[in-house]
Amino acid sequence: MNKLRNKVQLIGNVGERPEITELDNNHKVARLSLATNAHYKNAKGEKVKRTEWHTLIAWGKVAEIVERLVTKGQELAIEGKLTYRTYEDKENVKRQVTQIVISEILLLGKAKKNQDEDENAL
Template sequence: MTALKNSVRLIGNLGMDPEVKTFDNNRKLARISIATTDSYKNDKGEKVTDTQWHNIVFWGAQATLAESYLKKGDAVAIEGKLTSRNYNDKDGNKRYMTEIVVNEFVKMGSKA
């Protein structure tokens, strides 16, 4: 069960093309956001759709693959770990961010 301590699996659609940065040591970072959508019926029997957006991070070879193969609208399955970090924005305000760092991903298709 130790592998389950910090494990996230999501299937969703990319809301953007990957944003890629290459650092001085040629290490790559790619960022995307994916949307996951759940539907249910409320007390009145009306269909309600709930969409959640997730920040996804790829490093190294995974970032290179994401840059080459993923585009806005693609369906993707990802597996990774949940991470949290903070930073100061340009105005000096402290911001907090939760991201999923990808271990593996599978491109499932594109929106027609």
């Protein structure tokens, strides 16, 4: 049962091109957003689609995989753990951020065409 603690599994689409940062020790960190969708009927019987956005962080080898293979619109399955961190913004207001640190990643589908790539092709 210990392996079930703090385990997150999501399937969704990448919102923006992943942001890759190389650290001083030659390790990489990737930051990306993932959209997941839920469909349900409201009280009026109308179909509703609700999108949730998740902030994902990948370190080391997983970050290198993200850098090489993940693009905007790509469908992913990820497994990781939920983490929280706090910081002070420019106005010295304390903020809390919820993130998912990826331990496993699976590329599921082809990336949706990126508008930036379409414009560069012209």
